[in-house]
Amino acid sequence: MSTLHIAMFAPFLLALFVPLLYKFVRSLHVGWFVLPLPIALFVYFLSYVNDVRNDEAIRATMPWIPSLHISFDVYVDGLSLLFALLITGIGTLVVLYSIYYLQKGKEQLGHFYVYLLLFMGAMLGVVLSDHLIALYVFWELTSISSFLLIAYWYTRDRSRYGAQKSMLITMFGGLLMLGGFVALAIAGGTYHIRELISTPLTEHPLFIPALFLILFGAFTKSAQFPFYIWLPDAMEAPTPVSAYLHSATMVKAGIYLIARLTPIFAVSSFWVWTVALVGLVTLCWASFLASKQTDLKAILAFSTVSQLGLITSLLGVGGLAFHYDWMEENIFMVAVLAAIFHLFNHATFKGSLFMVVGIVDHETGTRDIRRLGGLMTVMPMTFTIALIGSLSMAGLPPFNGFLSKEMFFTAMLRAREVAGWAAILPIVAWIASIFTFLYSALFVSRTFFGTYKPHLLKKEAHEAPIGMLIAPIVLALLVIFIGIVPNVLSESILAPAVYAVLYGLFAPNEAVDVYISHWHGFTPELFMTIGVLLFGLLLYRTFSKWKKVYARLSERMSLNFLYDQSFVWMERGARAFTSRIMTGSMRTYLMYIFASLVVLLLFTIGLSEQWNISLSHLASVRVYEVVLALAMIAATITTVMAKSRLTAIVSLGAVGYSVALFFVLFRAPDLALTQLVIETISVALFLLCFYHLPKFSQKQESVGFNVGNALISVAVGVTVSVIAFFAYAGKHFDSISQYYVDNTYEKAAGKNMVNVILVDFRGFDTLFEICVLAIAALGIYAMVKLRLAKEEER
Known part of the structure; x- marks a missing residue:
């Protein structure tokens, strides 16, 4: 077992010991024992930055089911390294934050950290696996572990509902994705991703079915339209889970899969335009719905859906690089760079904002913006972090979100050169960005500005303890630092990731030129940003007048209503069928x-x-x-x-x-x-x-x-x-029968052939039959005892 495998399985191994630590070590919060692991993993993966930048292949294999040629093959390149650093880096801050958020003695911390470690290990397995079957196993483990995390407060109806909803939708997509993996492996003759990338598959009849089945899995996991409905309900999880899930882990798994398989499928226009258009629809619709929410977590949940749509649309447009020989002008590479850069930026500002929501909820007892207001003077540090994260999310300078948002506009404008109808893409992107600005402004203003309403709060508001502020402060500082000095990531992190997504378009060992600049002159992108600011302010100032439009959206026509009604219809149908x-x-x-x-x-x-x-x-x-x-x-x-x-x-x-x-x-x-x-x-x-x-x-x-x-x-x-x-x-x-005649005595030392077959050659069959009879006997005994007990009660 290589060190890479040890790093990948380390969270699972530690999860085995967490219940013992929780049970026998009462003097310390169990989170302190968990915290060193993500720190060590982050440092470990950080040591590969130079190797990946120099395009040195980092591979390791470990047999799992040799008879089926299934193994745990690990491959580290720019894309997987970026995700591994996000999973472990954000994971470190989330564990630190959870130590102060979840109080010892009042929460089942043993359960929480077991689930969190399973989640972390599953995500590492997804992004590091080079074998499709191993990737699928870890993929489904993320669904199971996230189900456990969302249902952590299982006594709450909404927690159970949200957990069930997330698991049903993501596992439905996962099963379809498995079919796509099998079809892809049949077409390519292998389950290894690196080998599939190097194999031409477009002429195979299973190529297109595999493409759409895999996209179903990616879209359900990354909450793309119309499968996004599970993500807002996942906010019922504890805030550390929400911060981790929304910023760096589960919802990014679908993004990772699209990026990883882009070199295989982007040669097809079906892939390019499906990914781009679904992403834009998700971005526009979710940003519109985010502005109507009154729960702080709900605002951020819909904002996550919209930001995921933005990244997805960029990966779709970036796939056009495989169709046009315009790489010397980097005309489509900017879309992939924007997707990778915004993925990193989103992890920083969204993680800090969710932690801010947790602080507000923890210190005031509510997340309802109708009860909040005026917290700027009461919670100045929390307000500062929220302001930084919100401005970055809105795409305003000098924060990192502004830089990737400008690249987003550039990519959509360049997509117009492909087809005349594509001129609608920058328009949709611009409209969605206006609503992004609006919900960012509502998030900050309704919480921290206005009138302080202590009589509506469940607790007397005060600033959070420093321990709870450390993690969001670190993320906020990253938002500022990357916004001011973006090229610190260009060669070490972003360029290798872009190279991995566009693998095959560059010559071996060719350096990818990535340079991020704040000022490009008076460009259309700059005027689009100014327009976003002006129209966003206009919508914000007139919000109370036009927000009634949300009331006209019938709940009976919503996707959530269709999801809930589907269970009612299935139950009625099953009952009618059963009765007949x-x-x-x-x-x-x-x-x-x-x-x-x-x-x-x-x-x-x-x-x-x-x-x-x-x-x-x-x-x-x-x-x-x-x-x-x-x-x-x-x-x-x-x-x-x-x-x-x-x-x-x-x-x-x-x-x-x-x-x-x-x-x-x-x-x-x-x-x-x-x-x-x-x-x-x-x-x-x-x-x-x-x-x-x-x-x-x-x-x-x-x-x-x-x-x-x-x-x-x-x-x-x-x-x-x-x-x-x-x-x-x-x-x-x-x-x-001749085999039994020849071997009954020689191999089983028995003269009665029938008995030897039953006991030796078919021993497991007989054993299972005996087990079935034993279980049936126990069931009969229990039913008899239950009936006798009821008769005695009478």
């Missing part, structure tokens, strides 16, 4: 089973082209065998046509004993003995419960009822006989 099918009659259920069996088997046989059934090799039928068969048929007819239960039970026993006689005639004494024992037990049990058997109904005595049963019975018999003849006539291999 589940009649309580065992005979009815057997009719369904046997009728389905006949239809499916005969349909399958009908598709077969080999109807040459030869009966020439069958053994001759002797007279006493015919007599015994006729006796069995007579007993069977008697069982079906009997007017009393006693007659039916006796004749059914006769059928079973006749089968035992056949086993004796065919020299199978063990089977005959087994059949005799089972048949005797069955007849005895029937006689024991004879008194409780239901009486024959008039329906059961009717001719039509019996004829229907007879037809199904005959159909089953004919079908099984046909299958037996087909199996006999279609033998292409020697019988396995």
